[in-house]
Amino acid sequence: MLRALGRASTGPVTVGDDELAALRSMLRRVHAALRDAERLSVADHSARLWLVELGDLEYRAEDVFEELEYECRRAAQLEDLKIDLLRAAGAAPTTGKRKREVAQLFAAAPAARLRRKIDDIWARYGEIASDRKRLRLRPGDGAARRPAAGALVPSSSLPRGEIHGRERDLQRVTDLVYRCKPDGGRNYTVGAIVGMAGVGKTSLAQHVCSEEAVASQFDLNLWAWVSQEFDVVGMTAKIVEAITRARPDCSELSALHGTMVEHLAGKRCLLVLDDVWDDNPIHWDTITAPLSCCAPGSTVVITTRSKMVAKMVTPNVYHLDCLSDEHSWYMCRRRASRGGATIDDELASIGQQIAKKCRALPLAAEAAGTTMNTSVTREHWNNVLESNLWADNDEAKNNVLPALKVSYDHLPAPLKRCFAFCSLFPKSFVFDKDALVQLWTAQGFIKTRGECRPEDVGAGYFYDLVARCFFQLSPSHGIGKGKYVMHDLYQELAQFVSGHECRMIHQLNLTGANKTTRHLSIVHDETNSDKELLLKSFCSHDLRTFLFLARMEQVIRGEMPCRRKIVPCGLVTDFECLRVLDLSNTDIVEVPKSIGSLIHLRYLGLDNTGIQMLPESVGALFHLQTIKLNHCSSLTQLPQGIKLLLNLRCLEIAHSNVQMPSGIRVLTSLQKLPIFKGCSVQGTILQPF
The missing domain is CATH 1.20.140 (Butyryl-CoA Dehydrogenase, subunit A; domain 3)
Structure with missing residues (x-):
C-alpha cells in the first residue's frame, strides 16, 4: 500500500x-x-x-x-x-x-x-x-596509550589534612561509629556518610578512624576502597587483603569467606568501605555475611555519594554538607600560601571572592588555592577571579571535574540525557521539579512502560538525581515546594558533558552557539534589551529547544519578572523542528499563525506575556503536551481547535481571564488543569478530572 x-x-x-x-x-x-x-x-x-x-x-x-x-x-x-x-x-x-x-x-x-x-x-x-x-583505525596503526596515573587509593593510613570547619561533623560521626545500636538482627552496627563528590567524606572517615576514642574500641581497624567498578568476589578479596595484609591466592567466594571468618571470629572490628556505589542488596548481604562472626560492638562505616545506597545499608545516615564561605577561604588561603607566600589584605579580599566561587566545596577550594599559589600577585588572582575557574585552568580540569564526572558516568543512560539538558540553566537557578520533568518529557527523555504516567516516571528520574546529590533542596523555599538548586560545579559538569548539543548563552553574546546546537537557552540581562536577536545565523535549522530565561533574582523573591523587550525574530518560521518553545516573560502580544507549522512542538510556554489570543493554527500541534499561560491577563479565550490536542497533559492558565472553549472535555489525557470557582464551559461548571 x-x-x-x-x-x-x-x-x-x-x-x-x-x-x-x-x-x-x-x-x-x-x-x-x-x-x-x-x-x-x-x-x-x-x-x-x-x-x-x-x-x-x-x-x-x-x-x-x-x-x-x-x-x-x-x-x-x-x-x-x-x-x-x-x-x-x-x-x-x-x-x-x-x-x-x-x-x-x-x-x-x-x-x-x-x-x-x-x-x-x-x-x-x-x-x-x-x-x-x-x-x-586498525590494530597495527599504533601502540595503545598508557593510562595516566590515577589518584591515590584512599586508606586510613594516608596522610590526613586538617579538619578545619569539620569539628562538629567529626564529633557526630564519631558518635555514630561507636554509640549506635545494631539493627536488622545483626550483631554489628552499620553507619553511612553520604554527600556529593569532593565534600570530604573520605577525609572525615580517616579522621574518625584515627581518633583515640574510636581506635581503642576495636581489635581490628580495616579499610577497603570499593570504587565504581564493583565485583562481589573482588571486593571480598580486598577485605581479606586488608585483614591479612597479603593478597589472597584464591578467587573462590566460599574460600574468601572462610578466611574472613577465621580472622574475624570473636574480634571487635571496625571496617570502612569507602566510596560505595552498588545499590544491590544481594551484593551487600553477600559481602557482609562473614561479619556475623565478629564480636558484638563491631562497626561497618560506608562512604557514598548515593542516598539510595546509604538507605539500603542502614538507617544510621550522616549527611555531610559543604563548608561555610569562611572555612572555604581558609582552605584556599592555606593552599595558596604554601612556600611561605605572604597574603596581604588586598590579596585576601580578592581571595575571599575566589573562595565564594568554590561554593563551599572542599575539593574545589583546594584546587582554587593551588591555582592561586602559582603566582601570589594581585594581577594573577584577579585573572583567576574573572576567569571561568573550572574550565580555564588545569588544576580544576584535572582534579575537580573528573571527580564529579565519575558520578555522571555511573548514571543510567536516561538520567545522563536529563542531567545534560540541565546545562541550559544558569548557576543558582531554582528548578521546579514538575516543570523540568515536562521539559524532559517533551524531548523524549522519559521512557514509560505499560500504564505508567510520564509524570511519575520523570519524577522518579528527578528524585534519583536528588538521591545521587546532583540536586539539593532550595534553601530559599520550604520543604515540599518542589524547588531545587544545583551546585555550581555540577552545572559546570552538565555543560561539559552536553558538549555543543546544549548551549546556554547570555543575551547578545551568541558565540557559544553553533550549527550542531540542538537545545538553546538565552539568559536575559538588561543590557541593550531593545536590540533584535538573529538566531538563524548562529544556530542549526534543527534546533529542538528554545528557552528564554528571566533573571533569577525576581523569581527567588517570588516576584513576576518584568517582560523583556526581545523576542527572537523568525523563531517560528526558521526552526520547524522545535519540541520546546518558551517565550515567557517577553513582551510578545501576538502568537504568529505560522506556529501551526511547528508540528513537533510538545511544550509551549507563554507565561507573563501580553498575548490576547492563541491562533486557531495551534489546533494542528497534535503532539503538544504542555501549554503554560499563567499571568496572561489580556488573554480571554482559547482557540476552538484546542479540542484536537488529544496529547495535551498540562494546561496552566492561572491568573488569566480565559473562557474555556466547548469540547475541552474530550482532552482525557489532561493531568493538570486549574479549576476556577465559577469558571464555566459554555454554561457548564467545570468539574475536576
Missing part, C-alpha cells in the same frame, strides 16, 4: 510500506548503536565524531516519521475544524482577508520537500556507514 504525501509538479510523491519498514529498521539500528555508546567511555576522536553524526541522523529520521504521521492525521482531523471555521467566518461580518486566512489553515506540506528529506536521510546513512569503515 502506498501512502500519498501530496503532489508536486512531477506527479504524486509516495512512500511505500517497504520503504517505511526499512526506515524504521534503520532508525532502530541507529538508536541501538547510540544507546550502546552511552554505556562506554569513547576516547577515540573519529568514533566520537561518528557518534555525533549518527545522533544527528537519528534526530532527522524521528522528525520525518512525525511528519508522515502528521500528514495522515491532518486530513482526518483538521478538515472538519477548517469547515467549521469557514462557516463561522461566512456567518460573521468578517473581511475577505479573514476568510482567506482560514482557507489557508492546515495546508499540506510540500510533498517534494518531504521526499527530499527521506532521500537525504538514506544518502547520509550510507555516507556515515561508509566513512566509518574507511576511517576506522
